[in-house]
Amino acid sequence: MYDPTVARLTYRALLGRRRALILGALPVLLIAISIAVRGLAGADDQTASDLLGGLALATMVPIIGVIAGTGAIGPEIDDGSVVYLLSKPVKRPTIIFTKLIVAIAVTMVFSALPTFIAGLILNGNGQQIAVAYTVAALVASIAYAAIFLLLGTVSRHAVVFGLVYALVWEALFGSLVSGARTLSVQQWALAVAQKVAGGDLVTSDVTLPTATVLLAVVTVLATWYAGQKLRSLTLAGEE
Amino acid sequence: MAVEHPVAAQPGDQTRIHNIGYRTYDGPRLGRSYATRSLYSQSLRGAYGLGRSVKSKVLPMLLFVVMCVPAAIMVAVAVATKASDLPVDYTRYAIVMQAVISLYIASQAPQSVSRDLRFKTVPLYFSRPIETADYVRAKFAALASALFILTAAPLIVLYVGALLAKLDFADQTKGFAQGLVSVALLSLLLAGIGLVIASVTPRRGFGIAAVIAVLTISYGAVSTLQAIAEVQNSSGAIAWIGLFSPVTLIDGVQTAFLGATSAFPGGVGPTNGEGAVYVLVTLGLIAGSYGLLMRRYKKVGL
Numbered sequence: 001m002y003d004p005t006v007a008r009l010t011y012r013a014l015l016g017r018r019r020a021l022i023l024g025a026l027p028v029l030l031i032a033i034s035i036a037v038r039g040l041a042g043a044d045d046q047t048a049s050d051l052l053g054g055l056a057l058a059t060m061v062p063i064i065g066v067i068a069g070t071g072a073i074g075p076e077i078d079d080g081s082v083v084y085l086l087s088k089p090v091k092r093p094t095i096i097f098t099k100l101i102v103a104i105a106v107t108m109v110f111s112a113l114p115t116f117i118a119g120l121i122l123n124g125n126g127q128q129i130a131v132a133y134t135v136a137a138l139v140a141s142i143a144y145a146a147i148f149l150l151l152g153t154v155s156r157h158a159v160v161f162g163l164v165y166a167l168v169w170e171a172l173f174g175s176l177v178s179g180a181r182t183l184s185v186q187q188w189a190l191a192v193a194q195k196v197a198g199g200d201l202v203t204s205d206v207t208l209p210t211a212t213v214l215l216a217v218v219t220v221l222a223t224w225y226a227g228q229k230l231r232s233l234t235l236a237g238e239e
Numbered sequence: 240m241a242v243e244h245p246v247a248a249q250p251g252d253q254t255r256i257h258n259i260g261y262r263t264y265d266g267p268r269l270g271r272s273y274a275t276r277s278l279y280s281q282s283l284r285g286a287y288g289l290g291r292s293v294k295s296k297v298l299p300m301l302l303f304v305v306m307c308v309p310a311a312i313m314v315a316v317a318v319a320t321k322a323s324d325l326p327v328d329y330t331r332y333a334i335v336m337q338a339v340i341s342l343y344i345a346s347q348a349p350q351s352v353s354r355d356l357r358f359k360t361v362p363l364y365f366s367r368p369i370e371t372a373d374y375v376r377a378k379f380a381a382l383a384s385a386l387f388i389l390t391a392a393p394l395i396v397l398y399v400g401a402l403l404a405k406l407d408f409a410d411q412t413k414g415f416a417q418g419l420v421s422v423a424l425l426s427l428l429l430a431g432i433g434l435v436i437a438s439v440t441p442r443r444g445f446g447i448a449a450v451i452a453v454l455t456i457s458y459g460a461v462s463t464l465q466a467i468a469e470v471q472n473s474s475g476a477i478a479w480i481g482l483f484s485p486v487t488l489i490d491g492v493q494t495a496f497l498g499a500t501s502a503f504p505g506g507v508g509p510t511n512g513e514g515a516v517y518v519l520v521t522l523g524l525i526a527g528s529y530g531l532l533m534r535r536y537k538k539v540g541l
Contacts, residue, residue, distance in 0.1 A: 019445060022445075022448070022449050022452060026452065026456060029456060029460065033460050033463070033464065036464065037463075037464065037467055040464075040467060040468065040471060040473075040476075041467050041470070041471050047467055047470070050463070050466070050467075051463055051467075054459065054463055055456075055459050055460060055463050058459075059455055059456060059459045060456070063448065063451070063452050063455070063456070066448055067445075067448045067452075070444060071444070071445070074444050075442060075444065075445075078442075078443075078444070156294075157294075157298065157346075158444065159443075159444040159445075159447045159448050160298060160342070160345075160346050160447055163342065163345065163447070163448070163451050164342060167338055167341075167342070167451070167455060168338055168339075168342070171338070172338055
């Protein structure tokens with residue numbers, strides 16, 4: 001199910017040149033802000049929770065997920081070079097699975113790791129906040145990577161739709177309509193984080209069993225459907 | 240041995256140039272400004288998907304509708320409840336709807352310039368009479384106009400609705416004018432930032448992600464820091480932190496000079512002195528992005 005050559009190519013496409021620059025800039029910014037906040041405000045659990053929840057989990061993880069998830073397959077389909085990959089004797093679900101693993105790994109490294117470091121800087125992992133948000137970022141990375149990889153195979157405008165989901169649905173509708181929060185990767189990840197933190201600093205609108213089931217179902221379904229889409233991929237001309 | 244044939248050499252009288260009727264163009268040449276205007280109008284139409292495929296019309300039109308619908312709803316509510324004022328100020332509307340504006344600029348700035356880079360059509364533009372400056376100006380003006388249309392249309396809806404609801408004319412007109420100035424500044428600023436980022440990459444998808452990352456992360460970071468400064472009772476710092484993201488920058492300018500109420504935490508906007516810095520930074524950013532674009536296109540694709 002895992003093809004090292006495809007993985008190597010995907011890593012190179014994802015981390016090559018400027019793409020790595022923006023992937024690296026976001027975590028650096030998060031850590032810089034954490035240092036500034038620690039300097040300004042000192043160690044405070046509520047501040048740490050707000051910053052990690054508002055900036056790291058709500059903004060940074062989805063954006064990195066969009067870049068890694070759609071970037072793992074989108075550009076290849078876009079410029080047509082995916083046919084060289086598809087014409088090799090590699091099963092298409094294998095290609096998708098490998099790309100998913102790579103996208104998850106990249107998202108985790110560039111979002112969960114900085115979240116943990118930022119958490120340590122902010123309050124030294126008081127009340128398990130750093131660990132809780134890191135776990136949330138790890139869980140969210142898996143789901144986001146799967147969803148956005150699927151989007152990359154479905155649409156040529158995957159990045160826009162991914163961002164619309166992440167920013168408009170989760171952030172805007174999520175804050176206005178409480179029902180939208182049930183269908184939000186961020187809330188599912190928060191449910192897991194709530195279990196880890198134990199306290200009442202990290203809260204979610206979704207119960208843990210629901211969140212776990214939804215996370216698993218969404219990830220598996222998205223990966224399976226992306227494999228199906230790739231099996232019947234037709235190369236469209238430039239718009 | 241090959242048999243040597245005598246070469247039928249009859250020099251001179253075999254080659255000739257036939258006149259088959261090609262004519263030189265002697266009609267009017269429309270020149271540089273016409274080409275620039277054409278590029279401007281094509282880019283502006285392209286920013287709303289006009290003259291492009293149906294698929295590329297969907298997103299800009301959808302965002303345009305999403306921008307205008309809340310304004311229409313507010314007007315309807317104001318008329319129905321006979322309110323004495325609109326629920327949202329003209330200057331506040333763009334700040335509230337900034338997610339939609341960010342998505343629009345992120346999707347349209349790369350389609351305006353990235354595809355020219357990717358398909359290497361930039362040298363073709365420069366083989367026409369237009370200069371680097373004309374290309375940059377046309378693209379900049381087109382995207383700024385597109386953004387202005389996006390942000391001013393809901394204000395017009397609000398204004399017309401307010402007049403229909405017989406709200407105070409002088410008051411509404413003043414607010415409307417202030418709102419227009421504010422969205423004009425916002426359009427120029429966002430168009431400049433979007434184009435600078437998009438012109439660096441030939442990949443459309445990557446350009447979109449980069450623009451949205453810069454806009455949302457800077458806003459998220461600034462508003463988080465401001466909220467913390469508010470909690471720490473250091474409200475003097477709030478105004479200075481606001482300088483670091485485009486939307487808070489416009490918010491500060493309109494709070495200081497255009498009679499808006501600030502969206503900053505605690506409602507503490509910049510004072511007049513700080514407001515002057517805001518205006519300077521805003522104009523500096525617009526001029527800076529124009530300069531960067533000029534530098535970028537000095538050597539691109541040539």
